[in-house]
Amino acid sequence: MNLNTHELMLRDRVISALNSSLSFPQVLEAARAPLLELAPSDSVALCLMRTTPVLDFKWLVPGHPIPLLEHYASVSDQDFVRAPIFARPNEVLLDEEMLPRREYEHSLLYQRSRELGLGLEHVMAVLLPIRPDFLGALALYRTRRRSFSSRCAAVLSSLNPHLVNAVRNCSDVQAMSTGAHLLDELHSGSGTAYLIVEPSSREVKRSRHATVLLERWFTPTDRHPSGLPLPLKERLDALIGMDADSRLEKNVWVSLQQESYRTVRFIELPADEGPRRWALLMNEIPMSIPLPVDMRCKLTDREADVAKYQLRNWSNEQIASELGISLLTVNKHTGRICNKLGVDSRADLIYQAARLNKPV
Structure with missing residues (x-):
């Protein structure tokens, strides 16, 4: 879609905010103001859901609380948003596409929101599949009787891949971290490792198993003078030179071998100032991967x-x-x-x- 100069600036601010941290609350708080201006809304919330063994959810609300979501467990069975967005993942839906206005106003969620002093007059939401067992749902709300437009939906849709990437990065890093600091706590299993690189080729840190994988994967002639393997340096250099949209489908490097896949996932790490460091998460995967x-x-x-x-x-x-x-x-x-x-x-x-x- 065609965005004007101000909208492009706001979209860039949202994308930058989504990559500003590896903490869910911090990412949402940083993205809140430009997102609410880009797709004019009064509030935003992200629901993180695990689907196995049973559906479990957690709401994250930056800025002012949304009272209804604090009591969501008591009304979740009556949530009219859930079924439509589950049926059409990655598609931004307006409340008028979920149910007629008369039914909306008679719904338990709407009535309860009014009782709690913050009538949620309109909602726009999208289901974001992160992994098969892990989903995110982003919702924007308006407290005035002014419907969201199809343009608002299109603007939010353009951010879907960046939202998915941000949630995935936060989730993966949290899953691999058992302490406060990512770089000290990433586990070092027999088939996995990581490098921390400061662009474009200065290695800052590596896990214990990284040396084993690097020596097995690359020959001395594959090395840049800095020691970083040339294929990884070339991919990192390319990612650094790309805009945020182009990076999304290039942040996993895969090399096919006779008995295994070698994968490296590139994650840009947050930094208050100076060059952004990158985590290169390395994994060696057996060739025959069953469908989970x-x-x-x-x-x-x-x-x-x-x-x-x-x-x-x-x-x-x-x-x-x-x-x-x-x-x-x-x-x-x-x-x-x-x-x-x-x-x-x-x-x-x-x-x-x-x-x-x-x-x-």
Whole structure:
């Protein structure tokens, strides 16, 4: 969509805020003001949901509290937003697309919000698949009788990939950290490791197992004079030179070997000033990656078939031939798989499947 100069500035501020921290509350607080101005709203909230073994949720509300969400557990079964956004993930929906206005005003959530002194007259929401067992739902609210427009929905939609990336980074880092500081607490399992690099090639820190993986993965001729492997330095240099939108599908590097995938995920670390350091999360994954149960349950039978072959690194042409379907159909299934599983690309599918089978 065409944004004017002010809207582009606000969008850039939101994206910058989403990458300003690896803490959910800090990210939301930093993004709140420009987001509420970009898609004019009175408040914003993010719901983080685990789907297994049972649906569990946690609301994060930057700025002023939203009383209704503080009492959400008592009315969650009557939430008219949940079913529509679960049915159409990654699609921003307006309240008028969820149910008619008359039903909206008679809903328990609306009535309860008025009783609590903050009538939520309009809502705009989107479900963000982060991983098959982990979802986010972002909601913007208005307390005045002024409907959200389709333009507001389009503006928010343009931020979806950045929202997913921010939530995924925060979640992954928290999962790998058992203390207050990421760099001291990342675990060092037998197949995983990390490097911390200061652009463009100065290594700041590495985990104990990083040396083992680097020596196995790269020969001396693959090394830059700084010691950083050239393929990783080239990818890092490229990411640094990209805008935020272009980075999203390039932040996982994958090398296919005879018996394994070698993956490196690039995460830009927060910094108050000076150059932003990057964490390079390294993982060696067996070639035969089973489709995790949590992924399988999100897909149709045919989508699951396509995903299984993608995890074997078959080309789309090979998959089409094996399943007796057209290449166009494989491409359509691939788009639906990415949408349902919240992955950006085949590389990310491999990374997330490996993470579910054996957490990175």
